[in-house]
Amino acid sequence: MQHTTFADASASWEEARFVIAGIPFDRTTSFRPGARFGPDSIRQHSWNFESYDLETGVDLSEVPVHDLGNAGEFGNATDMANSVREEIRPIYAAGKIPIVLGGDHACSPPCVEAYPDGGSLGVLYIDAHMDFRASYLGDARSHACSSRRIVEKLGARNVVVLGVRSVSREELDDNKEIGMSFVSAHEVAEEGIEASVQRALNMLKTDRVYISLDIDAIDPAYAGGTGTPEPFGLTPRDVKYAIGQAAPRLAGMDIMEVSPHYDHGNTSALAARFAREAIVRNVHALHAR
């Protein structure tokens, strides 16, 4: 059965607390393409799960979630960014939380840039790669430049990268002056995930946090369905924990770089489960307050 919406996303726009949007754009993938098929694959896999969440007691069928469908107009990455910004802006303006399914990581900066001016926002950027190039293959809107574009919008102190293990010397040299914080996958392995996540989240002084999750942050043994797989990654449980810790402050989230044709559905299932984790943990924190 083909599902065209995220599971249990049965609320109207008006009543929704969470709004799902897909961006089937992958024109800046640099190694192997296919992330344009991510959003609908993640939606299909979301129907595999029970609506009830064992850990929190939250039932997704009782949470108001709306699925906007797929967004974005796709010429080049700049066109995509301009259209995505316009489509995401009303979600924040209405006080709702966007959950965006990509798409390559070029789709993240416009989702952050759409946040209301003057609001203070931190970004937990979970990724195998630093994505800190000023420009890549002649395109400043490439997925290899996404953390850099977000830093330009929010300031270096409001962005922290978690799980990085792939970076060029040039990116590190540039960052010496700019000063974006990061916690590498190797540090996570040394310190443990609890201490690493606390350290990362403590760096973000904002009330609200946006989670930008590149699925390649997770080790390719668990999530091989992605465009640029990078060994020595985080575990699914590591990322689940990070999402749970950030969720009480959740302003928005994206899950990018799921490229479903490179595996047997495990990466899409994981992505769907992460979206649900953010939702149930946010709702659980709201009720506990």
Ligand SMILES: [Mn+2]
């Ligand atoms: Mn990446």
